[in-house]
Amino acid sequence: MRVHLGGHLAWHDPQKRSWIAIDQVAPISLIDLAHQLGLPLAEIAVVAVNRCTVALDDTFVSDADRVEFFPPLGGGGE
């Protein structure tokens, strides 16, 4: 499984990675996956699985999936 930690979510990974490859045999809920990665649920605003936006609390993912977590998205730039 490939997991993307968007924006400041990568800060929560000890190695500050924005893409993580995980060998995950059994299906896992997104909430458990977030816990496993040390991501605070309150900082997750949007999740996409295989490029489709899904709800955090009722989705399971497995080996072949591409999962992307994104934090609240503010604006910016001059």
Added chain:
Amino acid sequence: MHHGFTGKILRVDLTARRLWTEEVAETLYRLYPGGKALAAYLLLRDLPAGVDPLGPGNVLILANGLLTGAPFSTATRFTAAARSPLTGGFGESEAGGFWGPELKMAGFEAIAVTGRAEKPAYLWVKDGQAEIRDATRLWKRDPEDVQAVIREELGDRLVRVLQIGLGGENLVRFAGLTNELRHFNGRTGMGAVMGSKQLKAIAVRGSSKYLEQAYEPKAIVEFGRRLVRLVKEHPASWDLQDRGTPGLIAGLNAAGILPTRNFHTGEFEGVDGLRWETYEKELLSGRRSCFACAVRCKREVKVDDRYQVTDSYGGPEYETIAGFGSNCGIADLQAVAKANELCGRYTLDTISTSATVAFAMECFEHGLISPEDTGGLELRFGNAEVMVKMVDMIARREQIGDLLADGTRRAAEVIGGDAAYFAMHVKGQELPMHDPRGKVGVGLGYAINEAGADHLTAFHDSMVANPESLSYRSALPLGVKKALPARELSRDKAELYGLLENWCSFEKVIGLCYFGPAPRSFIPVEEVVGVVAAASGWDVTVDELLRIGERATNLARVFDVREGFSRKDDTLPERLFQPLETGPLAGVGISRDDFEAAMTALYEFKGWDPVTAAPTRARLEALGVGWAAEMIEAA
């Protein structure tokens, strides 16, 4: 003895070639401690209503905030303000970089320029002195050359140069200003105002130190040290440094609100070509910063491939990537970087320029603009080469570029037909790259902002949507009471927006970057209060700081009322009331009834008349600016 500010405004009359200094009393400065507030006060005082924005009578204000130039992260901003040639109302734009801090060290809080030079000129400001110099040989030259020539002429390579490029000289109505080639007062056409005065540049150099004038210098030094630590420890500043705003692309696309093909949809099939991983691989050549800022969120790019892009003008931010990328249907980051470089070179606002190109593409696809108008160019969504060419044509005012250089509102009036529907603007200023259908508070900001659509009037809805999130919790000292879903459009949302707007406005007054204070980023609200006190010696509270922001917004609103703006101007482009057709938010549009009800609630929260959208006398008096009520009554 006052602290934290120089107490001096440099006044310049280019027509009469006269320069003089105006003193600012502390009592006045505490009401308007710089930036947007000081600029709005000076414009209301010195600029009569109805002055031609591109005539000699307009007054261009460049104003630092109380904290601009303080030796700690994000205290870098200054405001450029005048009557806007794009909107006809209050024109305002903030920039970081180095110029504002240098002006402070040169002994001035602000510069106010009126008149028109007989021939191209530049202003040289050094340690309390100023002179007008000939810029004939600098006219029509690129900012990179201009900066080098001025530095050589003045014999000092540390001179900071604020200037306009070709877009400003050609009076493109959305031309901005640049300092150090990489920092832009992009919005509302302040570069066109400077161009109309034949003022090519303002060079500054100063030798005083901020700490010499601060009330408690030691406290400021300690605060600066704490910030260096916080920058490293806070997830938001870490992210700004690591990826910065270009990192927003993928998330906004996943949320279904990445503006695509002139806001037609919110999901772009070519997003992989624009996301951060591609940026890092194809463009990134380094990182830079503004004055004394440890965040270092500015990216450098260099390309020698499909396009040649120099590293002289800085890298594209999120707004520029979405603007020239998805919103023009283009998935080629190198083309985006080229367009960004040209905007830097010509000092064009990347938001308005890209939005104008997207508008023209949609007009072309609907047969409202023909190949004859474009000189045979196929101005279609996805045509990267033509998109880059259009930037050039706008700056040079060539063919259709001449019409587009006046912005989408004016262009749509000339083109006619459905063009008005395709013109994505508020009060004449083009929309930034955030779709209010997914974050409605941003839409309230677009609608109510005195300078037209802007994304930095408050913090975006998603930042205060979860009561457990870091950003929400850091907003609690501001008096935020309830977390609200990003798409909830209600009285509560209007009040939440109003409160956050006051805080954002305060940041624009005091000289702090949007990426500094909570809730957007790493400086806690209490620390901001503390450092304002340490700089000025004033016994301030959060409430007083919020009132400072509110006062500035009220003065800007009085300016607009004087120019004939009313509630009908506080609206959104029709397209946003229509549902998105595809993507995660397919079927979602803004309810017009909910929007109008929320706007009414927002006026009530602000103490403004919901019918006229003008501040009431009672509110202005409560803010200590009762004198401005007479301007409204006379309008």
